[in-house]
Amino acid sequence: QRGDLLAGRQVLISAGPTFEDIDPVRFLGNRSSGRMGFAIAEAAAEAGASVTLVAGPVNLATPAGVQRIDVRSAREMHAAVLGAAQNCDVFIAAAAVGDFRPAEVALHKIKKRGDGGLSLELTQNPDILADVAALPRRPLLVGFAAETENVEAYARAKLERKRLDLIAANQVGSGLGFEVDDNSLTLISADATLRLPTAPKRELARQLIDVVAQRLRDRGTD
Numbered sequence: 001q002r003g004d005l006l007a008g009r010q011v012l013i014s015a016g017p018t019f020e021d022i023d024p025v026r027f028l029g030n031r032s033s034g035r036m037g038f039a040i041a042e043a044a045a046e047a048g049a050s051v052t053l054v055a056g057p058v059n060l061a062t063p064a065g066v067q068r069i070d071v072r073s074a075r076e077m078h079a080a081v082l083g084a085a086q087n088c089d090v091f092i093a094a095a096a097v098g099d100f101r102p103a104e105v106a107l108h109k110i111k112k113r114g115d116g117g118l119s120l121e122l123t124q125n126p127d128i129l130a131d132v133a134a135l136p137r138r139p140l141l142v143g144f145a146a147e148t149e150n151v152e153a154y155a156r157a158k159l160e161r162k163r164l165d166l167i168a169a170n171q172v173g174s175g176l177g178f179e180v181d182d183n184s185l186t187l188i189s190a191d192a193t194l195r196l197p198t199a200p201k202r203e204l205a206r207q208l209i210d211v212v213a214q215r216l217r218d219r220g221t222d
């Protein structure tokens with residue numbers, strides 16, 4: 001019965017892009033639409049979980065029964081996720097978090113000066129997954145890896161470096177991954193690789209939730 005798969009479980013999901021302000025009218029962002037993360041939130045709620053969705057700036061309706069927290073920057077997403085992570089059983093990080101932000105946000109719109117260019121100094125953002133992994137009561141951790149080449153090899157390296165339980169790898173670029181309705185995912189853990197062929201994100205989300213539910217059950221019986 002699908003509705004019982006995650007009954008009694010707390011699921012935390014990050015979705016969408018982050019925007020890092022440069023000045024009052026400009027920002028650094030990326031092409032994530034939030035669709036993958038929102039589909040996972042919907043599938044988790046359908047599976048009976050209590051779902052918190054931390055969403056970057058996206059244009060999507062909140063799935064039924066999901067508690068949504070809206071954020072803009074990576075640092076806001078970090079604070080919202082860490083605030084909700086203490087009691088969760090699983091954290092699924094589907095957001096495309098900006099790795100860098102401008103070192104300073106200009107108070108006024110930056111103006112052109114002559115014909116010269118402009119250099120922006122960037123600072124690194126906090127790593128949300130790494131900080132959730134360091135919590136005393138560590139939830140099951142599911143990361144995403146968006147790559148344009150060597151997808152599985154890079155994803156496996158990320159799984160090990162970030163000490164994740166599972167990583168969902170997807171190829172991005174040329175009409176794949178970001179913004180579109182379909183995706184294909186490879187789910188990689190220490191002991192298994194499962195390739196999910198191209199399908200609507202809602203369908204892939206259900207398959208991912210099935211795998212997560214199984215791993216939570218296994219963990220309970222360890």
Ligand code: PMT
Pocket residue numbers: 014016017031032033034035036037074093094095096097098099125126127128129130142143144145146170172177178179180
């Ligand atoms: O939103 P859509 O348009 O539907 O597109 C979906 C997607 C392509 C954005 C999604 O499927 C996806 O792959 N999301 C992760 C994209 C990504 O930026 O990955 P990454 O390789 O930069 O980061 C690896 C993992 O670390 C991710 O789980 C990310 O959420 C997490 N991370 C990264 C940086 C950071 N500072 N904190 C993090 O938690």
